Amino acid sequence: MKQLNENLGEIVWQFLDVVKTCDNIVFEVVSQHVFDSIGDAGEGTRSHSIFGIIAENDTAIGIYLSKPVYLLIFKQSHDRFNQYLAEKRLQRENSAAAGSVLSAGPLGESVQDELLLTDDVFYATIGLMLTTYEYHTCLNVHELMLKKYIKKHLNDKNYLSIITLLVKELNLLRLLLNSKLSNINKSSSLWLFLKKLYILLYNFDSNYLNYPFIIELILQSCRVHPYNYYAWSFTKWLINFLYYNNDQKLLSLFYTKFNKFSHSHINDNSSWSVLYDLIIPPKSSVVLFTITEYNSILASYNLNSDVFSFPLLPQNYNYRNSLNFQLSYQRIFHEQITWLETFNFNTFIVWNFIKNVLINFEKIYLNPQQLIKDKDKIVHLLQIQPQYQVKFPNNKEIIQATKDLSDFWSKIKDSLKTFESKNQIEIIIKNGYSTNSIDPNTLNNPKKYQNYIYQEDLKKFSNIKKILIWKEKFLE
Amino acid sequence: MAHQQHELTLFKEKHIQYIVNLNTKDKSYEYWLTEHLRMNGLYWGLTALYLLGSQNSLDKEDVISFVLSCKDPVNGGFGAFPKHDGHLLSTLSAIQILATLDSLDVLNEEDINDLVDFIIGLQLPNGSFQGDKYGEIDTRFIYTAISSLSILGKLTKKVVEPSLSFIKDCQNFDGGFGMVPGAESHAAQVFTCLGTLAILDRLDVINDQNLLGWWLSERQVANGGLNGRPEKLPDVCYSWWVLSSLSILNKLSWIDHRKLRQFILHSQDSENGGISDRPDNQVDVYHTLFGIAGLSLMKFENLVAIDPVYCMPIEITKKFRRWPYTE
Secondary structure (H helix, E strand, O other), X not given: OOOOOOOHHHHHHHHHHHHOOOOEEEEEEEOHHHHHHHHOOOOOEEEOOOEEEEEOOOOEEEEEEEHHHHHHHXXXXXXXXXXXXHHHHHHHHHHHHOOOOOOEOOOOOEHHHHHOOOHHHHHHHHHHHHHOOOOHHHHHHHHHHHHHHHHHHHHOOOHHXXXXXXXXHHHHHHHHHOEOOHHHHOOHHHHHHHHHHHHHHHHHHHHHOOHHHHHHHHHHHHHHOOOOHHHHHHHHHHHHHHHHOOOHHHHHHHHHHHHHHHHOOOOOHHHHXXXXXXXXXXXXXXXXXXXXXXXXXXXXXXXXXXXXXXXXXXXHOOHHHHOOHHHXXXXXXXXXXXXXXXXXXXXXHHHHHHHHHHHHHHHHOOOHHHHHHOHHHHXXXXXXXHHHHOOOOOHHHHHHHHHHHHHHHHHHHHHHHHHHHHHOOEOEEEOOEEEOOOOHHHHHOHHHHHHHHHOXXXXXXXXXXXXXXXXXXXXX | OOOOOOOOOOOHHHHHHHHHHHOOOOOOHHHHHOHHHHHHHHHHHHHHHHHOOOHHHOOHHHHHHHHHHOEOXXXXXXXXXXXXXXXXXXXXXXXXXHHHOOOHHHOOHHHHHHHHHHHHOOEOOOOOEEOOOOOOEOHHHHHHHHHHHHHHOOOOHHHHHHHHHHHHHOEOOOOOEOOOOOOOOOHHHHHHXXXXXXHOOOHHXXXXXXXXXXXXXXXXXXXXXXOOOOOOOOOOOHHXXXXXXXXXXXXXXXXXXXXXXXXHHHOEOOOOOOEEOOOOOOEEHHHHXXXXXXXXXXXXXXXXXXXXXXXXXHHHHOOOOOOOOOO
């Protein structure tokens, strides 16, 4: 690599322009030996001063850093950042010793502190974001500098510069969140930062929000690090936000992409949990939390609420308006059930998902039998909703849809009864999650109680997960 | 990292040495790469030593001096390392360390007021807490805030009532709790919510304790280890998050203790000490603490008794002022 006195954090920042056009990236830190062999890979390989780049397939790019350089980035960034922290502390102590008070600057820190925020400190935070995780002090400074640049360009009304910066920050986050460094890939602080960037771009110019890019960022992160809790939590937040805006087009896009991912990751409870959210709209309390957080994040950037879209108000959301009945029906029946029947597997995750969707769908749209009974009333009610008028041209479709739903739910219950009868067990479905009924007398005798769980004494009491996963052991 | 095949044993002396040696590795990259987690690491190490009956292995004055050097003079909380910003996570660890060393009195009235102001200042109108000014919201931070205030004996109704309301909103239909309303149930979040409810003597807030108990018991997998969510791999740290939650619910017998013990002991490094997330992986002080804490909770290995609510020795927590305060 080049001379050691180059600002490595700055090189990382500039590197983002190299990968911004790639559809899909994976970032990895490897040994020097592996890194050198990448350089020898020949066709499809490009080199950079510190990163190795290799085309992994038509759309994916592998980005590699050797461990020695990775540690060098850390050391250089750590030293510069610690120098900044020391200067800041010294400044305060000197001020206190002199009996003077530091005056507040435009960013909320002292004027003197803000003068210490130079570009090389910014690059040091980038180096630390790459090499450490949950370093709160570093992220606070990085965000402070982002606010500093936004404020400067806002004063000049230079929105394009702000957007350019935000898009570059988004690419930085993609590098981090699509890395194989699991502590960074699943960092709750970084996923929050992604949320902040989304909200800022949404307000400055939502045309720059590339949703396929965001979806691929999430999915790639979850491919590299399955069951990524904070990735999926961010996704849930985003879906709730789309429900609030009643953006059916985007919700459909999300559904298509996440449906495909879930079908190829049948054991990923988190992805199926998100798929559930894409069929059953969130409760009002969940949306209230979503927009409260949105408002709070924007407020922290001191943006003018007259110019930007906040604060958002909770009364604008109504989940009944959000539920697209026909689309939900189609998603449940023609996509999920058909797929499940085709592949005929018995994983708990998928089974649980189907039951949860049906039970809660039932709750939101009343009892299907009730729907059939009051069909004329319900049809009229649905038809007066303008968004349904186009979709439901005649009564027969609605009746058929509700009848299918009712028939299917009956089939589920019948098949459960058959299963119970054949195996002489009782399964109780409660709130969409199957549980069992415990004989209270057994609770006083833990050893006997354990026998209900781990041995074959499942004739009376059982748990559906254990049936599906352990049935080979216990019942066959 | 070989382990004894014929007889499982807890390598107490090895673990003590492993923890004590952590502070001597200041020439290594790993030491500095984790500088921003130092306060948490110190709490994990000190608590593990205490459970192993070796609380005097670290120099008490050095530890107190380090903790006090991490006070953030701007926001009043404690950072993870000197000159780092105060954050709820490192603040709780600092308070826990001082309490464990029976040294909360090193904090004067001004220090305590600063701490209380810092913590309360992070509560939002909906009852949730941010970790710091960065603004991350998570039920972890409700627990760290309430636990900190509880140890300091500074809980108030004004803080408690909204916290309860937010936790209620984080309950899911499967009985578990997520990090925020609508989030997927996760064992660590279950612990933080249950721990908070236990401190506030409000377990009645839970919709269905049996359902939650079942969800937690489902975390045990075939090899005896516990996971945090359905279909995930087991991890030793869930020996704490799940087990302490079951203990709080008075359902500790709902998992197989013998098998969990095996899993934890198989995750030790028999040569250098320390415990990892699962067998044959790299050890770290975080998993060392939670593996030992899990064994203590199950009353194995003749360890010092641990409080499932505070993750601190019961000898220490029995001195805490209990909510609701009567005087």
